[in-house]
Amino acid sequence: MIQPQAQPTRPVQRAIRRGLTLDHVWLATALMLIALRPLLTPIPPYDFWWHMATGRDIVTQGAIPTLDSFSYTRAGVAYYNQGWLAELLMYGLYWLGDLPLILIVQSFVVALAYGLLLRLCIIRTGRLRLSVALLLLTTLPLSFTNWVVRPQSYTFPLFVGFLTILTEYRLGRGNRLWLLPLLMMLWVNMHGAFILGLALIGITFVGELLKRLSRTENQEPRIGGQMIGSRLGTLWVALGPLVVWGALTTLAVLVNPRGLGVLSYIRDLLGSNAVTTLVEEWAPPTIRDSGGSGLIFFLFLISCGIVLIYARRRPDLTDMLLFGVFLWLALGATRNIVWFGFVATPLVVEQAATLLPPPSVARRPPGSPILNAALIGMLALLLLIGLPWIKPHLDLPPSVGALLSEDTPVRPVNFMRQEPARARHLFHTEGYGSYLTWAAPEQPVFIDTRIELYPYEQWVDYINLGQGNTVARLLGKYDIDGLLLNKQRQEGLVKEVRADPAWTVRYEDDQTVYLLRR
DSSP states (O other): OOOOOOOOOHHHHHHHHHSOOHHHHHHHHHHHHHHHHHHTSOBOSSHHHHHHHHHHHHHHHSSOOOBOOSBSSSTTOBOOOTTHHHHHHHHHHHHHHHHHHHHHHHHHHHHHHHHHHHHHHHHHHSOHHHHHHHIIIIIHHHHGGGOSSSHHHHTHHHHHHHHHHHHHHHTTSOOOTTHHHHHHHHHTTTOTTHHHHHHHHHHHHHHHHHHHHHHHTTSOOOOHHHHHHHHHHHHHHHHHHHHHHHHHHHHHTTOSTTTTHHHHHHHHHHTOHHHHHHOGGGSOOOTTOGGGHHHHHHHHHHHHHHHHHHOSSOOOHHHHHHHHHHHHHHHHOGGGHHHHHHHHHHHHHHHHHTTSOOOOSSOOOOOOHHHHHHHHHHHHHHHHHTSTTTGGGSOOOHHHHOSBOTTOOHHHHHHHHHOSSOOSSEEEOHHHHHHHHHHOTTSOBSOOSOGGGSOHHHHHHHHHHHTTSSHHHHHHHTTOOEEEEETTTTHHHHHHHHTOTTEEEEEEOSSEEEEEEO
């Protein structure tokens, strides 16, 4: 006689239920791959180093610098460090754990931002795997160019936090609007994108107001005063908390060293010709952008259009307003694409979900807990290999294995600092200028990546001199007696001075050449 198979005891059943499922594998895949990308990206020398140098000055001086002390061309000119809190954080991390800790925190910040975005997509659709797939395949490639270490990336979680809180509120899934003023107090002291937080609140209010007004248009008319009073009461009940907390969030903008002056900083930055015409990331995206970022953006936009056209449900009005406004911003400047990606992803995932058959009533097979654990373990091992304390010791290409990008002039600057004869007026690339402010603070720079600080004319001279145009005139104009040049980016100038006996080469490697006037 065949004995019936024994049923698992309740503790065993609970253990099975607690085991790792395929959904856990999908989540781990998303979060670990997101975290891995910043770990494998060497820090470029552009914005990073002057922010670090400013953070160091804040600590040593006990105050936020208000005048330029890095350059000889703008020495003593008033300059506002709007991202002082992020700069202080960056320097503090460096002091505690050097570059590895900087990269670890960058990885955490990016994973936190996109993890919150993934959570928002899952809340809105209930489809974990669709959310993970679209996030990894579309949103992340759209955003990679903005993942470098700088104050802007530290505010990604704040932006997604605003988006999440406002979305949950308008969908009736929670009321945490009280967090918005607290987040704004951080944001306004970290990066100029804080203005986008106010935009999120304003657009959400307009969208929700229009939706509620349209719902009441077809109601049976009543006596004028009674009808108006009822509508206003209904609107206040629905939108009053958003108005109150939105107003308090706007007031929280004043919690910064310059008060209302921070708005003048944003106005002056956006009105700077040097910023809007010379900086690639402030230019409108095109399919010919370096690195293919523009092409990825337009492919993403086409995908969004296809999903919205064929979706089986009309998109929410507020979502479409957010989509439209941030698309307009992205079309105006490449650096705004990352914000558009944050806003567009939940809408696209929700609309894409309508194209799929409804979820099966039957529970998805969870897979083997042991195999699932093994897959997550393999991902964790990959993440472990990417840690900045480990990867430099592995035989990895410098493009992923190094902590600093190859165009960081570490060796040239170390050589220059040991030379008895030093240039008084050094000319260099803007990226080298940023590194010099940190590694050689005693050496005033010609220019660096604080684009808005330097006048448009100086940027034109910088470009012309680097290309080898009117070299004698421009060298004389700024009394330049030293050159720290990138051999690829300033090839024209390198050729000119090599042929000039007035200049002598003091140092040269594959990337850089350092020359002094005889």
